[in-house]
Amino acid sequence: xxxxxxxxxxxxxxxxxxxxxxxxxxxxxxxxxxxxxxxxxxxxxxxxxxxxxxxxxxxxxxxxxxxxxxxxxxxxxxxxxxxxxxxxxxxxxxxxxxxxxxxxxxxxxxxxxxxxxxxxxxxxxxxxxxxxxxxxxxxxxxxxxxxxxxxxxxxxxxxxxxxxxxxxxxxxxxxxxxxxxxxxxxxxxxxxxxxxxxxxxxxxxxxxxxxxxxxxxxxxxxxxxxxxxxxxxxxxxxxxxxxxxxxxxxxxxxxxxxxxxxxxxxxxxxxxxxxxxxxxxxxxxxxxxxxxxxxxxxxxxxxxxxxxxxxxxxxxxxxxxxxxxxxxxxxxxxxxxxxxxxxxxxx
Ligand code: SF4
Numbered sequence: 089x090x091x092x093x094x095x096x097x098x099x100x101x102x103x104x105x106x107x108x109x110x111x112x113x114x115x116x117x118x119x120x121x122x123x124x125x126x127x128x129x130x131x132x133x134x135x136x137x138x139x140x141x142x143x144x145x146x147x148x149x150x151x152x153x154x155x156x157x158x159x160x161x162x163x164x165x166x167x168x169x170x171x172x173x174x175x176x177x178x179x180x181x182x183x184x185x186x187x188x189x190x191x192x193x194x195x196x197x198x199x200x201x202x203x204x205x206x207x208x209x210x211x212x213x214x215x216x217x218x219x220x221x222x223x224x225x226x227x228x229x230x231x232x233x234x235x236x237x238x239x240x241x242x243x244x245x246x247x248x249x250x251x252x253x254x255x256x257x258x259x260x261x262x263x264x265x266x267x268x269x270x271x272x273x274x275x276x277x278x279x280x281x282x283x284x285x286x287x288x289x290x291x292x293x294x295x296x297x298x299x300x301x302x303x304x305x306x307x308x309x310x311x312x313x314x315x316x317x318x319x320x321x322x323x324x325x326x327x328x329x330x331x332x333x334x335x336x337x338x339x340x341x342x343x344x345x346x347x348x349x350x351x352x353x354x355x356x357x358x359x360x361x362x363x364x365x366x367x368x369x370x371x372x373x374x375x376x377x378x379x380x381x382x383x384x385x386x387x388x389x390x391x392x393x394x395x396x397x398x399x400x401x402x403x404x405x406x407x408x409x410x411x412x413x414x415x416x417x418x419x420x421x422x423x424x425x426x427x428x429x430x431x432x433x434x435x
Contacts, residue, residue, distance in 0.1 A: 091232075092257040092264055094287045099267030102274060104129075108136060109266065114213040115146045115188040118176075121205050122169055135164060147186045150177035158342060158422035165385075165425065167339060172200025190214040203249075211262040219252035220265040224272025229255075230304035231276060234293025238307045310387065316353050317392045319345040319430075320374065322399050327412035330421065334409070338385060343421040345394070346410060353380075353391060373398045377434060383426050392426055394434075 089097070103109075106129065108120035119139050124132045138160055143149040149157075154174055161170040176198040180188055189195055190213045195206035207218035219225075226239040229251055237244040257264035275286055283295045294300045322329040322345075331346045333339045348364055356376055359365055374395035383390040413421065418431055 091255055091288070095267045095271055096257065096260065096264060098271060098275065098287050099263070103266070103270055104274070107133065109212075112213050113188075114190045114209050115149075116140060117209050117212050118188065118201075118205070119173075121208050122173055122200060123164065125169065125205075126166065127164055132164070135161070145186070146177050146180050146188050149173070150181040150186075154341070155422055159420070162422055162428060163425065167342060167424070169200055171340070175199040176201065190216065192216060192218050208265065211265045213262075215260070215262045217256060217258050217261045219249075219256040219261070220269065221249055221252050222269060222272075224269045224276075225252060226304050227278065228268060228272045228276045228288075231281075231294035231300060232288050232292045234297065234299065234303070236303070236305055238305045240307050312384075312387050312389050314389050314391065316350045317390055317426075318348045318350065318354070318359055319392060319394045319427075320347070320369070320397045321345055321377070321394065322397045323415075324399075324412060327414050328418065329410055330413050330418075332409040333424075338388065338390075339424040341422075342424045342427075344423060344427045356395070369397065369399070378430070381426065381430075390426065394430060 106120075108117060111117065120132075120136050123135050123139065127135075142156075142160060143152060152174070154171065157170050157174055158167060161167065164170075179198055180186060184194075189198075190210055192206050192210045195201050195209055196203070201209075204220055204222050207220045210216035210218050211220065226248055229235065229248055230239060233251070235244075235247065235251075237247055239245070239248060275281065276288075281300055283289050283292070283300065286292065286295070289295050294303050320329075329346055330343045333342050333344060335341075346368075348359075348368065350359070350362065350364065354362065356374065360374060374397050377394045377396055381392045381394075383392060415435060418435070423431070
């Protein structure tokens with residue numbers, strides 16, 4: 089039996105019943121694919137249902153306020169994905185009269201859609217013959233063929249892409265792509281794949297040479313940068329001061345408490361005598377709440393400290409993005425995880 093026949097055969101017996109597999113609607117497939125990037129299926133599924141219910145078609149999505157999309161997205165992280173979805177939806181409405189495209193090259197021209205997502209939408213919706221290449225597929229190919237080339241090197245990307253195209257079942261590209269992804273997720277798992285029941289075992293290079301733990305290979309990314317954020321909780325008459333994050337940094341446009349970033353970790357005493365603090369808050373007194381929180385993002389480690397501030401007698405700086413919000417209305421603001429978890433714990 090050929091490689092693809094064995095994968096398809098395995099899929100018939102083991103495929104996952106996922107709600108977005110019930111449809112050929114490219115808009116719904118797009119929603120599911122973007123939501124599930126770097127998110128576990130169990131975590132992403134409720135988001136998928138909420139988005140489909142709130143925005144049943146791409147026109148409704150395009151017409152939505154960005155704040156509402158971000159609020160619905162809250163908890164998934166990688167907020168630029170939600171913003172790109174909004175841009176893409178507007179583009180679909182403006183350029184294609186609200187008809188979601190299914191051609192690979194057109195899909196690639198939309199914000200936030202890369203090769204993987206374009207291949208997934210094109211093949212799942214219309215059976216266009218484009219092979220998907222995600223972490224699951226890389227793993228299966230690398231192990232089965234014993235490929236040592238790193239999956240994120242330039243040569244590796246080309247090599248795996250060519251191989252995936254050659255193996256693609258031209259008659260059932262959509263089903264084959266889903267089968268490869270499930271095979272990687274359920275059978276050829278990252279840790280401890282159960283090779284004893286694998287239909288590829290007889291000629292799998294990794295199995296024959298006990299290389300499962302070594303493959304696939306990956307070049308290590310650049311070192312993460314450490315950042316130190318100090319948040320100040322300033323309340324007045326049942327309201328709390330909130331700030332909206334600027335463009336060009338993490339969490340664009342999301343809400344948080346007024347914040348000072350310092351180049352190094354600072355004790356509360358050092359923070360209070362720093363010129364940056366004095367410039368913003370004069371001689372205000374602050375009291376720590378909770379301990380230091382570490383929040384890991386791709387390429388950044390954020391170390392966050394929270395302080396309650398006694399602001400009386402101080403003219404708070406007039407910053408455009410600072411506004412008071414009723415405590416009861418905080419849940420209407422789109423906030424990043426660090427802030428929403430803090431509010432859950434302390435308000
Ligand atoms: S035999 Fe093991 S390593 Fe090889 S493809 Fe199957 S599960 Fe993966």
